[in-house]
Structure formats: C-alpha cells, structure tokens
C-alpha cells in the first residue's frame with residue numbers, strides 16, 4: 001500500500017481520464033450540454049471569473065484571519081505560544097473523554113490482566129510525577145496531570161499506541177506484549193504523553209479549519225468539482241506533513257520523559273526496531289499511519305538523545 005492515498009471519486013462521463021494520480025483541472029466549455037452555468041456573473045465568463053476570484057480571496061482572507069488573527073494561547077507546560085482550536089483545558093479533556101469509549105470498544109475493550117493494566121498506569125504516572133518535579137522548578141504546571149489515564153487494550157492484533165486530547169493514553173496488548181523492557185514501555189507512553197502535552201490534537205483542529213478554508217477558496221476559484229478535489233488533496237498533503245512534525249516532537253518528549261523518569265532513552269530505539277519488525281519495514285498500521293517510518297526515526301532519536309544528554313547517557317539508568 002502506498003503511504004499516501006487520496007480518496008478521489010472516479011470521474012465519470014465522457015471526459016478524458018487523466019493518468020495522473022489526481023484528475024487535472026480542465027477548462028470547462030460553457031456550451032457543453034447539461035453543464036451547470038456559472039453561478040456568478042451570468043452576463044459572461046469574464047465577470048464570472050472575477051466574482052469567483054473576489055469570493056475566493058474573501059474566503060482565503062477569512063480563513064487566514066481566523067487562524068493568524070487571534071493571539072496564540074500559552075502552553076502551560078512548555079510556555080510556548082500556540083495556535084489551538086480549544087483554549088480551555090477542560091474542553092480538551094472533555095473531548096478526549098467523549099471519544100475514549102469508541103476507541104476502547106474498537107480495540108476489544110480494556111485488557112482483563114489487572115497486573116499489566118496497573119503496570120502501564122504505574123509507569124505512565126512515574127513519568128508524569130518526574131515531569132511535575134521538573135516543572136515546579138520552572139514555576140510551571142501540567143494542567144492535564146489529574147486527567148491522565150493509561151489504558152492497556154485487549155487488542156492482540158494491531159500493534160499500536162495512541163493518545164486523545166486531555167490525557168487519555170492507550171496501548172494495545174499486541175504492542176505491549178512485544179516490548180522487552182520497562183524502559184521501552186516508558187518510551188511508548190512518554191511519546192503518547194508528548195502528544196497530549198504539546199496539544200497536537202487541538203493544534204490539528206485549528207490547522208484543519210485553516211486548510212479547509214483555503215481548500216474551499218481554491219474550489220470556488222476553479223468553479224467546478226475537480227478543482228474542489230484538487231484543493232482537498234492539497235489540504236490532505238499539508239495536514240499529513242503537519243502530522244509527521246508532531247510525531248518527531250513526541251519522540252523528543254519520549255526521550256525527555258525517559259530522562260526525567262530515570263529510564264535509558266536508548267530503549268526508544270528498541271521500540272522503533274520492534275515496530276519495524278512488526279510491520280515488515282512498512283511502518284506501523286492504522287493510527288500510526290502518519291508516523292514517519294521507524295527506520296527514519298531512529299536517526300532522529302539518536303540526535304535528540306545527544307541533545308538531552310550532552311555528556312553522554314550516564315550508566316545505571318533503567319533499561
């Protein structure tokens with residue numbers, strides 16, 4: 001399966017089929033029977049285009065203003081200014097809680113192994129407690145601390161871990177069973193905690209509003225369905241790239257939280273090797289589809305470890 005697929009409906013009718021992966025925009029002959037007439041400027045094609053251009057610019061301007069016009073929201077954990085859809089943590093937490101039951105149901109419910117369930121929860125909170133200590137020194141706090149919940153899912157087929165906004169973190173049994181050390185589990189959970197702390201879901205929602213607005217503007221400009229499809233593709237590609245940046249940022253959080261929790265961050269390299277093996281080098285399936293290939297991430301993680309441990313990884317850390 002190719003890593004990027006765009007769900008384009010097949011164009012029917014008598015139009016020439018493009019051999020490109022997406023249909024090329026074609027000039028629409030105004031005399032073609034059954035064709036919709038231009039909505040704006042019924043007097044002629046030229047004025048119709050002008051109206052479409054004005055409307056497209058207005059839509060694009062509105063999308064940009066909605067996104068960039070507002071001041072950023074300060075992330076309480078990092079102190080950085082960010083553009084998010086929801087500025088209230090309670091809304092994010094609520095969103096995560098609402099989405100959680102469906103996720104859990106989709107993966108066969110929570111694991112019945114109480115001991116494993118507790119182990120996941122214990123290591124997750126060990127990382128969060130270690131983070132608390134570091135934040136206190138910087139006069140910061142983690143607004144999601146109390147809402148974090150770590151759930152081991154019964155699913156023994158899909159090798160996966162994911163997080164919902166506000167602190168719902170999940171790992172499937174299929175991934176859990178393959179992990180060889182506690183440090184590897186800490187690395188996976190640390191990565192997922194990173195998605196929550198950096199508000200990736202929330203940022204994506206804000207960015208999606210911008211992309212959809214811009215895609216709508218391109219669609220209006222072209223004036224036909226194919227342009228709208230093209231615009232949609234542009235939007236998908238942009239959001240995809242955005243997702244990858246978030247994955248690397250979460251890998252960085254994974255390394256950092258390992259350091260805080262006293263785990264050897266090199267365990268994360270082991271996790272990547274496990275993911276690589278589990279998927280035959282294709283990268284993990286499902287929710288991991290936006291994750292960069294494990295092999296590429298190893299180099300990145302090595303770089304981050306060198307940054308987090310400028311004097312080298314000390315001995316005696318938990319593997």
Ligand SMILES: [Zn+2]
Pocket residue numbers: 191192195247250291
């Ligand atoms: Zn991730």
